Amino acid sequence: MSIQNLAAYKFVQLDDLPALRARIAERCAALALKGTILLAPEGINLFLAGPRAATGAFMDWLRQDPRFAGLAPKVSLSDAAPFGRMRVRLKREIITMRHATIRPEGGRAPAVDAATLRRWLDAGRDDAGREVLLLDTRNDYETDVGLFEGAVDYRLRRFTEFPAAVAADRARYVGKTVVSYCTGGIRCEKAVLHMQALGIEHVFQLDGGILKYLEDTDGAHWRGDCFVFDGRGAVDARLAPAASPPPSAEPAAQAACADGAETAA
Structure with a gap:
C-alpha cells in the first residue's frame, strides 16, 4: 500500500488564522496532498493522504512552527488516497462542543x-x-x-x-x-x-x-472495525481498510467540516 494516511490534532492558541491557512494550503498543493485540515483559535485538526515522501515533507515543514513541534500523527496505509481533494478550512472550533468555558x-x-x-x-x-x-x-x-x-x-x-x-x-x-x-x-x-x-x-x-x-x-x-471520516469508510484492527466497510464516509466528513465538527480525529 503506497499511500500514507495521517490523522493528528493539537489544541494550541492560534491567532494568525488567515495567513496560516494560506501557507498550509500552498504547501499542501505543492506536495499534491489530499484531505482536510481545520484551523480554529483553539488549534489544528488534520487528516492528510499522500505518498510517504510527501506526507513526511509536510509534517517536517509544519513542525518548524514551534506551536506544532510536538504534533504526532496516527498513521495508516491504503492503496489510494481516500479523499478526493484538499481542503483547509477556518472554523470557530476544531471540534464543535459549543461550551466556551472548555478551553x-x-x-x-x-x-x-x-x-x-x-x-x-x-x-x-x-x-x-x-x-x-x-x-x-x-x-x-x-x-x-x-x-x-x-x-x-x-x-x-x-x-x-x-x-x-x-x-x-x-x-x-x-x-x-x-x-x-x-x-x-x-x-x-x-x-x-x-x-x-x-x-x-x-x-x-x-x-x-x-x-x-x-x-x-x-x-x-x-x-x-473503526469508522473513519474518509473514503475508506472504516479500518480494521490492523488499520487496513475494512473488508466490509460502511458506505463511503467522505460525504460525512465534508458535512462535518462544513458544520465545524470533527474530521478523522
Whole structure:
C-alpha cells in the first residue's frame, strides 16, 4: 500500500488564522496532498493522504512552527488516497462542543496510553484497584461499526449532545475510573475537561484514541472495525481498510467540516 494516511490534532492558541491557512494550503498543493485540515483559535485538526515522501515533507515543514513541534500523527496505509481533494478550512472550533468555558488549548486533559489501558482492561481494574469504565464519545453511526466491549454508548447524533448526556448520567461514574475515547483523541479530550467541570473524578482520555490503541496493541477488547471520516469508510484492527466497510464516509466528513465538527480525529 503506497499511500500514507495521517490523522493528528493539537489544541494550541492560534491567532494568525488567515495567513496560516494560506501557507498550509500552498504547501499542501505543492506536495499534491489530499484531505482536510481545520484551523480554529483553539488549534489544528488534520487528516492528510499522500505518498510517504510527501506526507513526511509536510509534517517536517509544519513542525518548524514551534506551536506544532510536538504534533504526532496516527498513521495508516491504503492503496489510494481516500479523499478526493484538499481542503483547509477556518472554523470557530476544531471540534464543535459549543461550551466556551472548555478551553483545552490552556492545558491537556489527563490521559492514559494504549498499553496501560490494555493492561487495565485485562485486569478489570486500574492500578489503584478501581473499576474501569469506558465511555464512547462518538456518534451513533460510528459506534455501530465498532466499539470497545462494555463501553457506555449514548447513541449521540452529534458531539454537541455529549455534555447534556453525561451531565444527566453522573451517578454512573461515581467511584470508578472513566476512560473516554474517540477515533483519534480530539473529542475525548474535550469530553474529559467537561466531565472534570461536572465534578467527576478519576477521568482520563485514551491518548491518541482508537487509532493509537490499534496501532500500539493487538486490539484486545476492541470489537468490530473503526469508522473513519474518509473514503475508506472504516479500518480494521490492523488499520487496513475494512473488508466490509460502511458506505463511503467522505460525504460525512465534508458535512462535518462544513458544520465545524470533527474530521478523522
